[in-house]
């Protein structure tokens with residue numbers, strides 16, 4: 001089955017959402033950041049991006065039943081004192097739609113925006129089609145002025161069938177050995193994949209797509225690895241133990257968001273380690289687009305036990321201990337290092 005039409009729509013929606021986010025990041029003010037009840041920051045751009053993507057997908061596929069599993073909801077925007085923020089989001093979405101010009105729609109109202117955001121409340125699952133959206137992945141990176149991604153994927157009967165990752169601050173050329181946040185050249189990449197068709201990257205400004213591949217590095221001593229920028233998101237002693245066991249020489253490359261998956265898919269590094277603290281439950285929108293982008297580029301994404309991620313169980317991923325990503329050659333060695341490190345950790349407790 002072809003998902004070409006869906007892919008075109010997903011790319012368009014992610015590009016426009018990236019445009020909205022870039023505008024907000026440019027003139028980001030402290031007052032643009034709200035705190036959600038789970039204490040993660042949410043900016044007008046998270047809501048704006050979600051509203052825009054949700055609205056555009058519904059407009060592109062008006063006759064299909066629409067199901068979207070997305071990170072944000074309008075709860076906090078409906079509280080007293082949020083009217084100004086809601087109006088700001090509404091204007092941002094309308095300005096972005098108008099700047100594109102290909103959608104002749106009358107301006108959306110604040111009600112339309114709330115509705116578009118809340119169309120993302122689906123629970124997903126193993127039947128039918130579900131869009132999966134993280135409107136800004138890496139909100140903390142976004143607020144800092146660093147890396148973030150707009151991550152959109154499609155599940156069909158529980159399988160990932162397409163993924164799009166817009167990475168507005170990722171340099172177009174390789175970041176291997178450098179700091180992705182301090183770069184002078186062109187930035188802004190769009191990764192996209194359709195099941196069975198490979199992964200491609202183009203610039204967010206619309207250059208022609210290039211096919212990308214994970215690296216063929218077999219020797220861990222020549223490998224480098226990615227992990228979160230935010231120390232609170234993972235157990236650093238565990239990732240350094242794993243990399244030590246593997247004999248990795250290069251220091252870790254710390255970047256926010258699913259940009260890590262994009263960078264790995266084009267060969268900027270070989271390994272991504274994600275070991276959250278105990279009790280943290282991974283959500284599908286934090287991995288869906290990144291997972292298909294890496295898999296279609298020839299890589300593997302599994303949990304710490306080597307089992308592929310299952311996106312069909314609703315909005316959570318039930319993973320064993322952590323998520324690991326690498327090329328096919330390195331996976332057996334990585335799994336061994338992970339197993340040994342987890343055993344050592346368990347016996348030291």
Ligand SMILES: Nc1ncnc2c1ncn2[C@@H]1O[C@H](COP(=O)(O)O)[C@@H](OP(=O)(O)O)[C@H]1O
Pocket residue numbers: 040071134136137138139140227228229230232233234255256257258276277280286
């Ligand atoms: N304590 C925690 N442990 C692991 N992940 C966490 C976390 N708190 C938040 N996250 C998730 O980590 C994501 C960012 O990943 P990374 O660490 O790779 O930058 C966040 O996505 P959002 O920014 O979309 O909320 C959020 O879902």
Ligand SMILES: [Mg+2]
Pocket residue numbers: 040041071139
């Ligand atoms: Mg969040």
Ligand SMILES: [Mg+2]
Pocket residue numbers: 134136137138285286
């Ligand atoms: Mg996220």
Ligand SMILES: [Mg+2]
Pocket residue numbers: 046071134135136137138139
């Ligand atoms: Mg997010």
